Amino acid sequence: MTGGTPPPGHRAGFACFIGRPNVGKSTLMNALVGTKVAITSSRPQTTRRAIRGIVHRPDAQLVVVDTPGLHKPRTLLGERLDSLVRSTLTEVDAIGFCVPADEPVGPGDRFIARELAGVKRTPVVAILTKTDKATPEQIAQQLLAVGELGDFADIVPCSAVDGFQVGLVGDLLIAHLPEGHPLYPEGDLTDEPEQTLVAELIREASLEGVRDELPHSIAVVVDEMAPREGRDDLIDVYAHLYVERDSQKGIIIGHKGSRLRDVGARARKQIEALLGTKVFLDLRIKVLKDWQRDPKQLRRLGFYD
Numbered sequence: 001m002t003g004g005t006p007p008p009g010h011r012a013g014f015a016c017f018i019g020r021p022n023v024g025k026s027t028l029m030n031a032l033v034g035t036k037v038a039i040t041s042s043r044p045q046t047t048r049r050a051i052r053g054i055v056h057r058p059d060a061q062l063v064v065v066d067t068p069g070l071h072k073p074r075t076l077l078g079e080r081l082d083s084l085v086r087s088t089l090t091e092v093d094a095i096g097f098c099v100p101a102d103e104p105v106g107p108g109d110r111f112i113a114r115e116l117a118g119v120k121r122t123p124v125v126a127i128l129t130k131t132d133k134a135t136p137e138q139i140a141q142q143l144l145a146v147g148e149l150g151d152f153a154d155i156v157p158c159s160a161v162d163g164f165q166v167g168l169v170g171d172l173l174i175a176h177l178p179e180g181h182p183l184y185p186e187g188d189l190t191d192e193p194e195q196t197l198v199a200e201l202i203r204e205a206s207l208e209g210v211r212d213e214l215p216h217s218i219a220v221v222v223d224e225m226a227p228r229e230g231r232d233d234l235i236d237v238y239a240h241l242y243v244e245r246d247s248q249k250g251i252i253i254g255h256k257g258s259r260l261r262d263v264g265a266r267a268r269k270q271i272e273a274l275l276g277t278k279v280f281l282d283l284r285i286k287v288l289k290d291w292q293r294d295p296k297q298l299r300r301l302g303f304y305d
């Protein structure tokens with residue numbers, strides 16, 4: 001990957017998407033990369049880690065860092081997300097600022113636009129997401145409204161669902177990357193360790209149908225993942241799902257354990273698809289009181305300073 005002259009005009013570098021929760025950042029990144037690497041759901045703030053997807057093209061390699069939603073800090077966890085987001089913004093070569101085409105610009109978008117104005121060195125491409133849900137008039141108005149939010153290198157409407165201009169979003173981000181060799185070998189779609197992806201899939205499965213504050217109280221840790229002895233077609237996965245209170249544990253487990261069984265079955269199917277083998281999933285649930293506010297527990301669950 002290193003040494004020698006890069007192919008003429010080849011660009012390589014990093015970009016991230018930023019925007020309010022639920023504006024479609026993960027979905028757009030998946031559409032760009034062409035494979036599911038980050039989790040998506042209809043619940044806000046499901047992405048907690050910077051998960052990278054890599055777009056390989058003959059002329060460029062774009063490494064996409066998917067950032068969590070930018071929030072005004074509410075809990076210790078919230079504060080950490082914010083510092084993670086801010087350091088991400090200064091480290092990338094280009095930022096995609098996502099605003100949905102089908103909702104008026106609001107205080108959340110303005111808050112982020114102000115943050116972005118402070119990151120002077122990184123060019124920002126404003127992206128109007130979900131154009132399939134908006135009328136042409138709405139899109140036209142939104143382009144004007146977003147243009148007034150800041151000083152953007154470009155403003156581009158797109159839809160990750162019907163594929164409208166997703167390639168153009170890639171082109172516009174790639175235009176800001178420095179010339180250079182590919183940073184990762186071709187074929188790598190993500191550099192997240194498999195164990196982290198597996199934990200995210202379990203978390204995603206556990207979120208189906210739960211309400212309100214519960215999503216933010218769930219964390220999943222994969223304790224062990226290894227092929228079953230003497231078998232090359234079966235992987236054993238041992239994982240813990242952590243919640244903050246006994247009442248939440250009850251909700252996850254469900255009547256006579258029925259909900260937890262469903263979560264396990266859904267997660268197992270996803271993990272099998274990811275790993276390409278059969279999976280035995282041992283999923284246990286534990287209460288870690290108020291883990292979101294406890295620095296020691298946060299570290300234990302993988303949220304580092």
Ligand SMILES: Nc1nc2c(ncn2[C@@H]2O[C@H](COP(=O)(O)OP(=O)(O)OP(=O)(O)O)[C@@H](O)[C@H]2O)c(=O)[nH]1
Binds near residue numbers: 022024028129131
């Ligand atoms: N119709 C339509 N829906 C979309 C589009 N992109 C995303 N969505 C939906 O919008 C919801 C949120 O999408 P995500 O990709 O999870 O949003 P996000 O910004 O990554 O959300 P957080 O992880 O909470 O920050 C999901 O229900 C998606 O299916 C789009 O282009 N069109």
